[in-house]
Amino acid sequence: MNATLQATLGELAALPGVRAALAATESDGLPAAAVAAVDVDADALAAFATALFHRTRLANAAAGYGETRHLSLDAEHGRLFVVTTGDIALVLLTQPDASAGLLRVALQRALRTVA
Amino acid sequence: MDAERIHDWMDEMARDPASLAFMPLVDSLRRLGRFDEARRYALRGLERHPHLAGAHDALARVLTDAGDEGQARDEWEFALRLDPSHQASLRGLGFLAWKRRDLTAAERLLARAQHANPADDGLATALHRVRAELRDSSGAPVPDAPAGDGVFTRRARSTAADEARQLFASLLGDGDRTALLLDRDGLVMAGTYIDGTGREVADEVGAHLGGLAEEATRALQQLGLGRWQSMLVEAQHATVALSPALDGAVVMVAAARDTQVGLVRRLLTQALQRATAWMGAAA
Numbered sequence: 001m002n003a004t005l006q007a008t009l010g011e012l013a014a015l016p017g018v019r020a021a022l023a024a025t026e027s028d029g030l031p032a033a034a035v036a037a038v039d040v041d042a043d044a045l046a047a048f049a050t051a052l053f054h055r056t057r058l059a060n061a062a063a064g065y066g067e068t069r070h071l072s073l074d075a076e077h078g079r080l081f082v083v084t085t086g087d088i089a090l091v092l093l094t095q096p097d098a099s100a101g102l103l104r105v106a107l108q109r110a111l112r113t114v115a
Numbered sequence: 116m117d118a119e120r121i122h123d124w125m126d127e128m129a130r131d132p133a134s135l136a137f138m139p140l141v142d143s144l145r146r147l148g149r150f151d152e153a154r155r156y157a158l159r160g161l162e163r164h165p166h167l168a169g170a171h172d173a174l175a176r177v178l179t180d181a182g183d184e185g186q187a188r189d190e191w192e193f194a195l196r197l198d199p200s201h202q203a204s205l206r207g208l209g210f211l212a213w214k215r216r217d218l219t220a221a222e223r224l225l226a227r228a229q230h231a232n233p234a235d236d237g238l239a240t241a242l243h244r245v246r247a248e249l250r251d252s253s254g255a256p257v258p259d260a261p262a263g264d265g266v267f268t269r270r271a272r273s274t275a276a277d278e279a280r281q282l283f284a285s286l287l288g289d290g291d292r293t294a295l296l297l298d299r300d301g302l303v304m305a306g307t308y309i310d311g312t313g314r315e316v317a318d319e320v321g322a323h324l325g326g327l328a329e330e331a332t333r334a335l336q337q338l339g340l341g342r343w344q345s346m347l348v349e350a351q352h353a354t355v356a357l358s359p360a361l362d363g364a365v366v367m368v369a370a371a372r373d374t375q376v377g378l379v380r381r382l383l384t385q386a387l388q389r390a391t392a393w394m395g396a397a398a
Contacts, residue, residue, distance in 0.1 A: 041338075048334040055330045056348055062323040064316075065369075066351025073331055076341025080334075093338075104376075 002033065008110045009035045012090070015106055017098025019078070023114070026050050026089045040093060049091040053082040070107070072100060083107045085115040128156065131342075133163045135387070136361060139395025141173040150181040168198040169388045175207055184211055198385070200285055202231035203392065206238060209245075218249045231285040235278065279305040282393055286385050291371035294386040296393075299363030301325020305393060308369075321367070327357060328365045345383060347376065356383040366390045 005023055012021035013035035020036035024046035031046040057068040073080040074096070081092040081103055090110055092103060124140035137160035144153035157174035164170045175190035188211055194204040209224035225242040229235065282305040283294035295306035301322045308317040331343045345358040355369045356379050368383045 044337060048337050052327075052330050052334045056327055059323045059327055060348065060350045060353075060355070063320045065353040065355065068348060068350045070347075070349040072347045073335070074344045074346070075335045076344065078338075078340040080338075080340070101377075 005033050005114055006035075008113050009033055009090075012092060012106060012110055015098075015103060017095040018092055018103070019095065020045055020091070020093040022046055022091050024050050024089050024091060025087050026054060026084050027087050032088070036093075045091060045093055046089075049080055049082050049093075050089050052080075053084065053089060070104065072104070079103075081107055083111050085111050088114060090114070128159070132159070135160075135164070135167075135391045138169055138173050138391050139361065141177060142395050145177045145180055148180075150177055153177040154181070166197055167388060168194040168201040168204060169392050171197070172201065172203045172207065172392075175204070179207065179211070184214070187211065200227075200231045202228050202235070202285070205231060206241075209241070213241075213245055218245055221245045222249055232278075233281065233284070279393075280307045282306055282389060283386050286382060286389065292368065292374065292382065293370075294366065294368045294382065295321055296360065296386075296390045297321045297325045297365045297367060299325075299328075299365075304364060305390065320369070324355065324357065324367055325365060328359060328363075345380070347380065349376070354379045356380060358383050358387050360387060360390050361394050364390070364394070 009021040009023060012018060020034065020040040020042060022034035022036065022042050022045060023032045024030060025032060029047040029050040031042050034042040034046070036042045036045070052073070053068070053071050056071055060066065060068045069083065071082045076096070078096055079094045079098055079100065081094070083090050090107060092107065094103060121140060121143050124136040124143070127134050127136040128140065137156045141153045141157045141160065144150075144156065154174070154177050157170070157177055161170045161174060171190045171194035175187040175194070178184070178187035178190065188208065191204040191207045191211075194201050195208070205224050205228035209221045209228060212218075212221035212224060222242070222245050225238060225245055229238050229242055232238065282296065287294060293306065293308045295308060295317055296304040298304050301324070303317045303321045306317065307315065308320050309315055327346065328343070331346055335341065335343050343359060345356060348355045350372070352372055353369050354372060354374055354376060355367065357365055357367050360366050366383065366387045368379060368386050370379050370382070
């Protein structure tokens with residue numbers, strides 16, 4: 001499992017514009033594995049990305065939208081993508097101009113691999 | 116009050132030249148007759164947002180008030196190439212057509228504008244007047260509204276609250292889509308949300324989703340990623356997109372899960388433009 005996860009993260013991290021790819025437990029926000037640029041704080045990324053996803057999941061459930069599957073957040077200096085399967089969250093941090101379509105598909109494929 | 120807001124918007128533009136605050140700023144300066152400044156900010160906004168219909172509209176209004184109607188017409192026509200249902204541009208071109216006494220063109224443009232925003236009282240009055248003039252000039256009957264359409268009477272009675280509720284209606288089409296403008300506390304400012312059972316649930320949905328903006332801001336601050344620009348969430352039954360608007364407000368678009376994600380993003384951009392213009396006009 002660890003080898004598969006690490007290989008999957010390595011493939012995600014190799015995509016254009018990706019600065020970090022990590023897996024974290026959604027319930028406590030701790031990183032399980034990460035491939036990240038040296039200037040990226042993987043612990044902080046895991047914590048805040050999963051917290052945001054958790055909050056979004058609660059809001060979506062309360063609003064009647066059902067289970068949350070994919071979150072992407074565009075900011076001035078980067079893009080954040082989060083998907084989950086069970087308690088595992090896959091998180092990508094990218095450059096602002098990274099291709100959202102390509103990364104969305106890659107994340108869905110990665111999710112199937114690690115599920 | 117105006118001066119304070121103008122100052123705030125100028126500050127925002129100085130901090131962030133890509134901010135959409137130039138739209139209400141230009142409109143306020145124009146209303147105060149400060150045309151040179153208004154034109155300068157409008158051009159600066161257009162440099163950053165050349166594909167934003169509202170930006171061309173902002174400049175066109177300044178040009179009209181400053182007496183340059185030819186240039187204004189060019190700007191509004193360009194805006195309509197970007198967004199054929201852009202209501203303010205249709206109205207502006209309709210006004211210019213009426214001024215040059217091309218009543219047929221004026222009627223056609225204003226009718227399209229009214230279709231884009233049925234709750235606009237002022238537009239209904241203007242269209243009524245143009246149709247009356249057209250009737251007088253040609254002797255032929257020109258209907259106030261399409262046959263069998265009783266909506267016109269209701270339009271005339273519509274209130275500002277109706278206008279707010281209908282703010283996004285013309286963008287959303289007939290699909291299972293909705294849009295809301297929420298203030299910084301998650302309270303609904305504009306838009307409406309009717310669920311599958313016919314119940315109005317805008318307040319509930321707004322309350323649940325409004326807090327996400329704060330969470331996103333906090334996360335991005337901690338990660339050093341700057342201000343958030345948009346958020347897209349795919350859930351089991353819906354795709355939801357959010358974007359920050361003026362004064363801490365948030366625009367939300369929700370669409371059925373089978374709606375293309377790219378279309379939801381596009382709707383969000385259009386809803387944000389409309390909300391920004393509406394907030395500027397309401398200020």
